[in-house]
Amino acid sequence: MSGLEVDRGSFHLGPVDITVSQGQVIGLVGHNGSGKTTLYNLLSGLLRPTAGAVTAGGKDNRKEEVEFKRNVVFVSDSNYVYGQMSVDQALRFAASFHRDSWDHALMSSMLTTLRLPGDRKVKALSKGMKTKLAIIIALAARRPFMVLDEPTSGLDLASAQWFWKEVHRAVDGGTGVFLSLHNFDSVVANCHAVVALEEGCIADTFDLSSNDPAETARLKTRMTEVG
Numbered sequence: 240m241s242g243l244e245v246d247r248g249s250f251h252l253g254p255v256d257i258t259v260s261q262g263q264v265i266g267l268v269g270h271n272g273s274g275k276t277t278l279y280n281l282l283s284g285l286l287r288p289t290a291g292a293v294t295a296g297g298k299d300n301r302k303e304e305v306e307f308k309r310n311v312v313f314v315s316d317s318n319y320v321y322g323q324m325s326v327d328q329a330l331r332f333a334a335s336f337h338r339d340s341w342d343h344a345l346m347s348s349m350l351t352t353l354r355l356p357g358d359r360k361v362k363a364l365s366k367g368m369k370t371k372l373a374i375i376i377a378l379a380a381r382r383p384f385m386v387l388d389e390p391t392s393g394l395d396l397a398s399a400q401w402f403w404k405e406v407h408r409a410v411d412g413g414t415g416v417f418l419s420l421h422n423f424d425s426v427v428a429n430c431h432a433v434v435a436l437e438e439g440c441i442a443d444t445f446d447l448s449s450n451d452p453a454e455t456a457r458l459k460t461r462m463t464e465v466g
Contacts, residue, residue, distance in 0.1 A: 242291035245281055252277050252439040254291060259415045261383055264406065266426045267419040268462055269436035275419045278436065279388045282417075283313045295384050309339070311384040314377045326350075326364070326372060327357040330379075337380040346379040352401065366393035378405055385409070387418035391425065403429055423462050427455055435461050 244253030252274045259265045269275050280286040282293050284300050293300040296310035321329035330350075334341040350357065353371045361369065370393045377385050385406075391399045406429070410416060420426050426433055426447075433445040435458075445458045 240282065240291065240293045243278075243281060243288050243293065244290040245277065245286055245288050247277060247286075250274070250277070250439060252281070253288075255436075255441060257417070257434055257441075259384065259417045261413045261415040262410055263432070264410055264416045264418070264430045266430035266433040267417065267436060268421065268426065268433060269419075269442075273436045274439040275436055276388070277439070279313075279315065279386065279419070282386050283315075308336075310382060311386060312337075312377045312380040312382045313386045313388075314373045314390055315388040321372070322360070322362040324361055325358050326355050326361060329361050329372060330357075330376065333376045333380070337382070340381040342379050342381050345381075346375060349375045349378065349405070353398065367395065367398065370394055371398065374402055374405075378409060383413070384415045384417070387416065389419055389421070391420070391422070399425075421462075423459055426458070426462070433458055 240255055240257050242253070243255040244251070255278060257265065267275055267278070277286065281288055282300070284293075284304065287301065293307075295307055298306040298310060300307040321332070324332060330346060334343070334346075353375070355364075355368060355371055355375070361372065364372065370390065374387075374390060377387065391402055394402060403425070406416060420430075431446075431448045433447060434441055435443040435445070443457075443461055445454055445461075447454060447458070
């Protein structure tokens with residue numbers, strides 16, 4: 240994303256410049272109201288920016304929407320699109336948008352591991368189970384980039400550990416991941432770099448790839464401040 244800005248009443252986001260490379264996990268932190276959800280909506284195309292651009296694989300998310308979506312998949316805790324579908328129907332629906340890359344074997348394996356009931360309506364699932372379904376869709380899509388909004392929200396410890404194992408497997412295969420998080424330990428253990436958002440602006444960035452204790456301490460201070 241480059242020079243990304245948007246006005247929403249009294250709230251202004253940007254300019255935001257963040258690069259996510261394939262094979263990298265970039266974390267986004269910030270308190271409620273800092274602009275994380277607004278940024279996610281810009282990246283996914285739910286909001287139109289007043290300035291700047293979002294690209295993936297060289298494709299613009301507004302001007303080349305179809306080609307852009309062949310490069311990136313989004314995960315949020317909102318599953319309203321699938322509400323009236325069963326889990327199996329939701330997965331078939333999602334697979335229809337990713338015919339060229341959908342990994343049916345991986346999907347089946349994850350369904351078994353996470354014990355998701357295929358015949359249950361998505362709207363009847365718990366928050367944690369809805370999150371698991373969204374994660375299965377993201378991973379099975381096998382796109383070069385994933386953008387995830389609080390992906391471990393509602394997951395128990397074992398499921399969160401499973402999530403990170405699968406994310407790193409995807410990253411090792413070349414996937415680039417951009418995700419918002421609030422747990423300091425998870426951020427430090429899993430991210431190569433972190434961007435801190437505050438009042439719609441990038442307040443700080445942190446390079447965690449070098450395992451520098453000073454950088455980790457700076458991040459801890461920042462996350463304690465923003466909550």
